[in-house]
Amino acid sequence: MIHRFLTGGESHGPGLTTIVEGFPAGLALDVEAINHELTRRQGGYGRSGRQHIERDEVQFWGGVENGVTTGGPIVMQIANRDYANFIKKEHPRLTAPRPGHADLVGAIKYGYSDMRTALERSSARETAARTATGALAKQLLGQFGVKVGSVVTEIGGEQADVDLSSPESLLEATEASPVRCPDTEATERMKARIDYARRTGDTLGGVFVVWATGLPIGLGSYVHWDRRLDGLLAWAVMSIQAIKGVEIGEGFENARMNGRDVHDQIYVGERGLERHTNRAGGLEGGVTNGQPLIVRAAMKPISTTINPLQTVDVATGEAASTQYQRSDFCAVPAAGVVGEAMVAWILADVLHEKLGGDSLSEMRARTTDDGRPTTGSAR
Numbered sequence: 448m449i450h451r452f453l454t455g456g457e458s459h460g461p462g463l464t465t466i467v468e469g470f471p472a473g474l475a476l477d478v479e480a481i482n483h484e485l486t487r488r489q490g491g492y493g494r495s496g497r498q499h500i501e502r503d504e505v506q507f508w509g510g511v512e513n514g515v516t517t518g519g520p521i522v523m524q525i526a527n528r529d530y531a532n533f534i535k536k537e538h539p540r541l542t543a544p545r546p547g548h549a550d551l552v553g554a555i556k557y558g559y560s561d562m563r564t565a566l567e568r569s570s571a572r573e574t575a576a577r578t579a580t581g582a583l584a585k586q587l588l589g590q591f592g593v594k595v596g597s598v599v600t601e602i603g604g605e606q607a608d609v610d611l612s613s614p615e616s617l618l619e620a621t622e623a624s625p626v627r628c629p630d631t632e633a634t635e636r637m638k639a640r641i642d643y644a645r646r647t648g649d650t651l652g653g654v655f656v657v658w659a660t661g662l663p664i665g666l667g668s669y670v671h672w673d674r675r676l677d678g679l680l681a682w683a684v685m686s687i688q689a690i691k692g693v694e695i696g697e698g699f700e701n702a703r704m705n706g707r708d709v710h711d712q713i714y715v716g717e718r719g720l721e722r723h724t725n726r727a728g729g730l731e732g733g734v735t736n737g738q739p740l741i742v743r744a745a746m747k748p749i750s751t752t753i754n755p756l757q758t759v760d761v762a763t764g765e766a767a768s769t770q771y772q773r774s775d776f777c778a779v780p781a782a783g784v785v786g787e788a789m790v791a792w793i794l795a796d797v798l799h800e801k802l803g804g805d806s807l808s809e810m811r812a813r814t815t816d817d818g819r820p821t822t823g824s825a826r
């Protein structure tokens with residue numbers, strides 16, 4: 448991969464830092480747009496009170512001069528406002544691990560006597576840093592006509608009927624929905640389901656779809672396993688906290704159907720080679736095929752529940768109940784925004800790989816006037 452990024456920081460530490468390496472020089476950054484992505488991630492019905500404390504904004508500490516990337520490592524920081532509250536209080540040792548969280552495995556792996564240390568770094572607070580990173584990637588992709596968005600299609604078993612055939616048309620309705628679902632009737636059902644979970648001291652997961660449009664044919668490769676774009680996308684999206692399943696296109700449904708009904712048949716249309724369907728989700732052989740990219744992800748319910756779960760206090764060896772820590776009831780709408788960030792990150796990388804160059808102008812030199820790569824013809 449050409450691009451790399453690392454994040455550092457804890458949920459209740461002073462803040463989060465991201466270092467982005469390999470990004471091209473010469474990209475004029477829209478900082479407001481990055482902050483807008485951070486605000487989108489903070490929203491969604493069912494979030495915890497923590498989001499009333501935080502007001503995520505990015506500060507640049509390197510790699511940008513007069514608002515333009517230099518090609519050097521881009522260093523971004525996001526402050527944790529809750530840090531000031533956190534350090535004022537005593538925090539009892541956490542010794543009764545929450546099933547489903549990293550509490551137990553983290554404490555055993557790193558030898559902590561207080562599981563809070565595992566909680567702090569494993570927390571999904573870290574996704575704020577990923578979102579800022581993905582916002583950079585989105586801006587690079589935007590230079591080449593690629594758009595990335597997401598929709599929530601399911602929360603707590605409440606499903607929406609969402610037509611993904613021209614995903615950009617869903618943007619307005621999605622952003623207007625408090626659960627980021629373009630189906631207004633399903634939005635109400637999802638909200639009611641979240642209200643019920645809140646009343647019963649429970650949490651919910653769900654499903655979201657990340658889409659990308661404007662992708663040229665030929666990003667990714669089939670020549671090696673670690674260059675297949677479907678694998679890279681699954682890796683990136685699966686790495687998001689609480690994501691337990693990733694599907695490209697209609698992956699699982701296709702597995703139950705006949706091949707003749709699954710494969711997206713090709714014909715010559717107004718825009719050249721066209722397809723009647725997009726069940727492959729925009730990838731064939733781990734390579735973009737010019738159709739919209741469709742990546743679906745399943746998020747498990749948040750593992751911190753008001754009504755306790757059975758556990759063991761590892762300090763005493765006795766049976767115990769989990770202690771409630773402030774948390775979200777449902778973070779699927781926010782996870783969709785993080786999913787966009789991770790998908791954008793991977794797509795920006797394979798686009799840079801395709802076009803080459805150390806600067807935006809060198810990348811542009813390999814494109815036509817409408818931003819498409821100059822290479823790539825079957826004849």
Ligand code: EPS
Binds near residue numbers: 501773
């Ligand atoms: C999280 C627990 C909660 C969430 C947090 C993720 O933190 P707190 O205990 O401070 O309320 O709010 O998510 C964020 C802070 C965020 O910005 O998304 C966890 O355990 O993963």
